[in-house]
Amino acid sequence: MIEVESTGLTPAGGTRSTGGNGRRRVRMEAAARRDQLLEAGVVLFAERGYDEVEIADIAAAAGVSRGLLYHYFPDKVAFFLAVMARQLDALARATRVAPAAPDSPPGTREATVRAGLDAYFDFVAAHPQWYRSIYRSAVSAHSAARELVERAHARQARRILALFGELDPDPLQRVAVRGWVSFLATVGMSWLDGSEVPREQLRERCLQVLFSSLGVTPARASSVWSGSGSSHE
C-alpha cells in the first residue's frame, strides 16, 4: 500500500502559488504521479471537505501546476471520486474474510464476523487519515460520492448477510443490517476521536449489536440461525 513518505514523492513543502514557480520541472512516471496526487487528496479531503479544498491546494501539495491534475483526471469531482473509491476499496479489501462453509456450525460464523471486525478496527487504527477521509469529508455534496459510499455500505451489508447464509433475507434484516453498517462506521469514528475504549470490548459490543440487528440472541444464536435460513440449507 502507498504511504506518504519522502522518497522524492513529497516535494518539499509546497506552500502556495502555482506549484513549482521557477523550480526545475520534475517529471515522474504516470502511475507514480497519479498515486501521489491521490495521496495528497486523501490528506487534504480528510481535514477540509470538498469545497474547502482547491485544485491549487492539491497541486501545491504535490508540487505541480494546477493544470497537471487535468492530465490525470477529467475534473475535480472525478478526482475526488477516485480518492474515495481508492479508500473504500482499500477498506473493503482489508476487512474481507473468507466466508465459512455453508454447512459449518454457527460458532464458526460468529468467529468469522469477529475476525472481520478485528480487521476493520485494524484498518481504522492503522489508517486513521484514510478512514477519516471517508467518513468526514468524503460523504460529500455530490450525489455520485454519496452513492459511492452507499454502494460500499450496501455491499458490506450483503457480505454480512451472506456470511450467515441469508441469501434472501427478510426486509427487516436487510434494513437493520444496513443500519448496523452505519453504526459501525460511526463507532469507528468515535473510537478514533479520542475515546479510550478497549478494543476487544468495542468489538464484542459491535458483535452483540449485529446479532440484535439480525434478530438473534448471541447466546442462543446457534438454534435461531438455522431456523431463519431454511430455504438455503
Place this chain on the structure above:
Amino acid sequence: MIEVESTGLTPAGGTRSTGGNGRRRVRMEAAARRDQLLEAGVVLFAERGYDEVEIADIAAAAGVSRGLLYHYFPDKVAFFLAVMARQLDALARATRVAPAAPDSPPGTREATVRAGLDAYFDFVAAHPQWYRSIYRSAVSAHSAARELVERAHARQARRILALFGELDPDPLQRVAVRGWVSFLATVGMSWLDGSEVPREQLRERCLQVLFSSLGVTPARASSVWSGSGSSHE
C-alpha cells in the same frame, strides 16, 4: 417565458433565469420571504446536493432575483446551514419526549424510548422530503454542515443516555449509543426507500438494537418487552 404569477408562498414552478425579469416586483414581509427561501432550499437540497444547486435555482424557485438571497443570508453556505438547522431542529423537536423520573422502573424508560421512536418514524413518514434533505444532501462538503449533524446526533445520544439515568455513562456506552443514532438515521432512510417493513416490527428491532448498544438484555431489562408483536411465529 417566466410566468410566476402566484405571489403566494408557493411561487409556481420557477424554471430558470434570474427570477423576475420584466415582471412586476413582488414585495413580501421579511419573515415570510425568508421562510419561502428556506422552504425552496429544503426541496432543492433534498434532491440535488449542495454543489449541484445554484443560487439561481433557489432564486428561480422563489421567483426572485439572485441578489435577494444575500439580503437574508450572508452567503450560500450560511443559507445551506440555515436550511439544515431548521430541519434538524424540527426533527429534534418532533421526537422529544418527556423523560421518565429518575426513580421510575425500567419498564417506564423502555416505554418512553418506544414513544420517542414512534415520534421519530412519524416524522420520517410525514416529512420524507425534509428527512431526505438532512441525510442525503445535508451531510455536505462543508465542515460546518457536518458538525451541525454531528452535534445534533451527539445531542440525541445524550438524550437517550439521560433517559436511562446514565448521566455519566462509561465510554463504551457513549460510543455505542452514538453509533446507534447513526443506525437509526440509516434505518429511516432505508425505510423510506421503498422497504415495506411493518412499522412496529422496525420500531421493536430498533429498540432491541438500542438495548444491545447499551449493553443490557431487553429480556431482563423489563418484562414489558413481549407486549408488541415482535415475537411472531
Place this chain on the structure above:
DNA sequence: GCAGCTACTGAACGCAGTTCAACAACACTA
C-alpha cells in the same frame, strides 16, 4: 546530438457566487 514521446506548465477563459448602487412597493402624513 537529434528526434520523438509525453509529462508538465501557465496564461487565459467562463461560470457561479458575491457585491452594491439604484429602484420601487408600501405605509404614513398632510
Place this chain on the structure above:
DNA sequence: TAGTGTTGTTGAACTGCGTTCAGTAGCTGC
C-alpha cells in the same frame, strides 16, 4: 392626491476558482 421615508428587491458588474490548451521540457532510443 401628492409627498416622503423605509426597506424589500433588482440586475449589472465584479471576483475567484475550476477548466482548457497551446506550448515547453525532461527522458529514452538511436
